Amino acid sequence: MQRKIEKLICGRETIDGAGVKLTRVLGPQTIKEFDPILMLDCFDSTNFNDYKASFPMHPHRGIETISYVYEGSMTHKDSLGNTDTIQNGQVQWMSAGSGILHEEILHPSTRMLGVQLWLNLPQKDKMSDPFYKSIKEDEIKELELENGKMRILAGEYQGENGYKSKFLPFDYYDIHLNPNATQMIHTKKDYFVMLFLLQGDAFINDQLVKEKTAIKLSLGEYFELKSTDKKAQILFMSSTPLNEPCEWGGPIVMNTKEELNLAFEELRNGTFLKTNTNY
Template sequence: MERTVKSKVVGYRTQDGAGVSLVRVLGDHSVDEFDPILMLDSFDSTDPDDYTAGFPLHPHRGIETISYLARGKMTHLDSLGNEDTISDGEVQWMTAGSGIMHEERLPACERMLGVQLWLNLPADEKMCEPAYHPIRKGQIEDIEIEGGVLRLVAGSYKGRTGFEAPHLPFDYYALELEPHAHVVLDFERDRSVMAFTLLGDCRIAGEPIEEKTAVKLTEGDTLSVETGDTPAQVLVMSSQRLDEPVHWGGPIVMDTRAGLLEAFDELDRGTFIKGKIRFDA
């Protein structure tokens, strides 16, 4: 059975961090529909003034942040002294777990193009050990498909495997499609699947989808993606719904209100960080 479009979310322009201009697509209004993906921000600018202010030191707990850069650079620094920079075609995967303080610097470049999404952690794993995983370009397999390339950012595709998500099953494909391409992707019927048009318009499940739009798909075995007269880059993510309560306050997401209030109380008392953060090079 082919998946169809269940809902579409068009992003809106806003600022975050120290004044980074971005398009916020998913947020607290879309939590249930896109479970387990909580937030999706898109970056696309050729003006360094839009983003070089970066994201100063701030806390996270209860989630994973996944940043994919099609173009540009991003430097991660955290509260225990880890520092790492990714560039074109690479990924920063940070497990906030029980608590992390980090900052993201965005150096000037020819074009900043990418997304950051927040992946919810299951209730019984929200206080797991924090970790940082860079995914280098050489670790991402480029798989030839009809009319383009599927970059296997994480998970598996037709027997090929990429980075393994540490807490939830998560397939992350970056499709780079030529004009007049048509690809059909296979999925387990009950997986929660979404797509995001990072660059260019296309047709997803037969419906025209504009650039910078998130699409939630119904259950099914297959998903079709087609381009018209122009190329497109489409991100496709697949996971399992958690169907758990979400209590979200700024950079912290817990499964109970008590847990959320405790996190902010610990920030005030200076007891937020629980242990050493692991760096997986």
């Protein structure tokens, strides 16, 4: 059965961190429709002033943050003692679990292009130990398509494997299409699927969708992508919905208001971090 477009979300310009200009695509208003993906921000700038303020040290609990820097570079530091830089096609995967503090420093680049998404953690894993993982070039499988290529950032595609999520199953692909190309993409039929047009417009099952748009697809086993007379870069994200209650307060996402209030109380009294830290 062919998947169909159920929802289109166009991003809006906003400022976050210490003054970073970005495009916010998903947020609190899209929780139910895009479950388990909570947030998606896109960075696309050739002006260092748009992002040089970066994201100073801040807390998270109850989520995983997954950053894909297609062009540019970003350095991560956290309360576990990790310091690491990703750049040009690499991925940063951070599981906040029970609590972590981290910062993300964006460096000067000809172009800063990429996305960060927040993946919700299941209720049973909200207070798991935090960890950090970077996915570098040697861990990203690149497949040749009939008229383009696919980079498996995480999960698997038709027997080809990338990094495996510890909690939710999560397939994350970076799909590149040549101009005037058509490509069928196979999917796990009962999984939630969303697409994000990072660069270029594209046809999804013959419907033209503009760049920087998120698309929720119906259930099914495949869908068809088609580029215009220009190249297109489409991000594919797929998982299983949690269908759990969600209470979101800034950088923290829990299941109840009581849990959310407790997290902020612990931030105030210095008991937020639950694991040994080097902060």
